[in-house]
Amino acid sequence: MNNIRTQLLLCHGTSCMSNGAARVSEALEEALKEANLDKEVEIIHTGCMGICELGPIMVVYPDGVFYQQLKPEDAREIVQEHILKGRVVQRLFYKKPKTEELVAMMEDIDFFKLQRKIARRNCGIIDVNTIDDYIGADGFMALAKALTEMTPQEVIDEIKKSGLRGRGGAGFPTGLKWEFAAKASGTPKYILCNADEGDPGAFMDRSMLEGDSYSVLEAMMIGGYAIGASQGYIYVRAEYPLAIERLRIAIDEMKKHNLLGKNILGTGFDFDVEIRLGAGAFVCGEETALMHSIEGKRGEPRPRPPFPANKGLFDSPTVLNNVETLANVPYIILYGADNFASVGTEKSKGTKVFALAGNINNTGLIEVPIGITLGEIVYNIGEGFREIKNLRLFK
């Protein structure tokens, strides 16, 4: 039996990967073998931790020490000094942009401290290569609860009660959308995930799929149960190869564990999911265009009515939800609508993931309670502008 005493969580999101995270990982493996620590120390590849500006990044557990801007050459020193001798490597610590003060622990860095993670609760924590970590983080417990303890209407009621609204931009109440489709007549029904994130400057959904595809897939199944659908499609833009790969891994893992297919968890519930790639058309992020694309047509939008909940994909009742919207669903079902609704404002419950990019010190992804001010995001979390200019554009 392995006695793992330390885990090195190494971010393997697109940003860190293209800045050499894989080579850092190999160097760490070598350094651990050299120090005879490879049976006690484990390297875990996680999804995006959010602070993309400083990648490749790593967190050492159980300490909680945060290292940034890593190079393969740093691996040996980290292993010899920190892991073997318990002496942290200060030169790799986070440095506050204005004061240059060094911060050792991830939990003390403002960028992380001021966030509230619900949708991104597992990103940067779970291993992206196996299903085990997700299951260990209460994965599929929400699905099990829905299938064994709740009726489809009860699931819908819980989502309605939570106040969850679409995170794709339109903010339509998710529970209401599910209810429309549940009440619509006609079979089969479909549940779709919109992963065609095309807005310039937006990479929230990409990061979500790279770091925790499982939450999104579990949510689609819960939604499928609620509306009466046994087939889901995830429409992912082709410009997201790593997200596509991670989705594939997740789906394969789920199939191996009978969490997709027939008679899931022995409840008689069937569900299958298919990935469909976009092909470079921005407009396919729009709901009806996306459905036309899945149908193998030109991605041209159409007027509504009829609304997709009544007549959508292949002319059948269909629900389309954004990636981030879905990522909140397992949390709501497992921990309750009231828990979720305790965060946010009166009209807008929960959190929102924002992407910080451009002329700002800390670029990356953050998740904050709705209701936070723009100033807090830019100055406290983002730590201000890179170059002092007048703020002209915010989107």
Add this chain to the structure above:
Amino acid sequence: MNETTIIKNGELTVEEKYQQLGDFIRENKEKSGYLIPILYKAQGLFGYLPSEVQRFIADEMNISVSEVFGVVTFYSYFKTQPVGRHTITICMGTACYVRGAKKILEALQEKLGVKMGETTEDLRFTLGEQRCFGSCGMAPVIMVDQDVHGRLTANKLDAILEKYK
């Protein structure tokens, strides 16, 4: 690697490519709306989608050639002209633009001796653009095939392009 990857099929004859494409279409006959994955399969085998391949697909799927053509021309990922061995796509989205994408584009155009949308004479590179790959945390960004290269400055380009023969 996924279905958008163009497989280097120097060894496959044209007949074998059509055979594989035909098999793929038949295997997936039951799947609704499967034209786009089929077009990706075809482009992966042939490198692009000339009209003969489009006609073949239309026949095998029992749909009109104009329908196939309509879909091919709608999506920027589908090419009707041969492309280089490697595709360089530069992001001209907002975040990258603000962080100097234009200078990167100018440098690439000068180095490769091509304009946007063109392929180098030796068929090594095709230069394209997109609006945002979602890697804004490391703007400005280019993609070469499926590799994302960020935090770019003009002087980093040579080393990057070297890797792609």
